[in-house]
Amino acid sequence: EAQQLSVSLRSRDLDAAFSGDWTGQVLICDSLGEMAFAYALADLVFVGASLTPDGGHNIVEPLGQEKPVLMGPSIYGIAFPAEEAIAAGALVLCQDGAARAEAVIARVRERARLAAHTRAACGFGTQYKGAAQRTLSEISPWL
Numbered sequence: 001e002a003q004q005l006s007v008s009l010r011s012r013d014l015d016a017a018f019s020g021d022w023t024g025q026v027l028i029c030d031s032l033g034e035m036a037f038a039y040a041l042a043d044l045v046f047v048g049a050s051l052t053p054d055g056g057h058n059i060v061e062p063l064g065q066e067k068p069v070l071m072g073p074s075i076y077g078i079a080f081p082a083e084e085a086i087a088a089g090a091l092v093l094c095q096d097g098a099a100r101a102e103a104v105i106a107r108v109r110e111r112a113r114l115a116a117h118t119r120a121a122c123g124f125g126t127q128y129k130g131a132a133q134r135t136l137s138e139i140s141p142w143l
Contacts, residue, residue, distance in 0.1 A: 003105050010034065025108065039065045043114060044107050047071040051097060056082070063090055066125040068117035070094055070103050081128070089120030 001007050008014070008024035011031050018037055029038040039045060039062045047069055050056035055077025062069050063081075069091045075082040085091035094100040107114040 003101060005105070005108065010038070026104075035061060036065070039067055042067050044104065044117070045069050046100060046104070049077075050074045051094075051100070059085060059091060060128070063121055063125045064129065066118070066122040068092075068107075068114065068121040070100060072096070072100065085124055088124040089117065090124035092117065 005026050006024040007026045007028060008022045010018070010027060010029045013022045013024070014020040014027075016031075016034070018034070018041070027038065027041065029035065042062070045062040045067045047057050047059050047062065048071075050072035051074070052072070053074050056071055056075045057078075059069050059071065059078055059082060063085060069085065071082075071091065071093060073093050073095050075093070082091060086093065092103060094103050107117060
């Protein structure tokens, strides 16, 4: 809001089916069990529990939907695949809240930067799709 971006809270501005009067640029999802739908709406995802020493939440879900991801520096709980996503350019770490705000604003204002980050996420997400099927194929003879 301080950067002139319009912000909506899912619990305040949208019902559980994500319908309502939301016209914001930023949607803060503050409820459980709805992330897949929220990621589908997103142009850019910030994954929480990463600006504090909590290790970060799951980045596989947004990357699986080919969404570019930002998060804080705490990735010890998800070092794999975070390190690979960083190397691929699909995940960008922000050292603090101010850096996160800068990264979001830069991508909102510089569409080419967001497009490049999105292309990296698409390439990264694609290489990991189908892991469950490949695993099942490998273990099927043993079942």
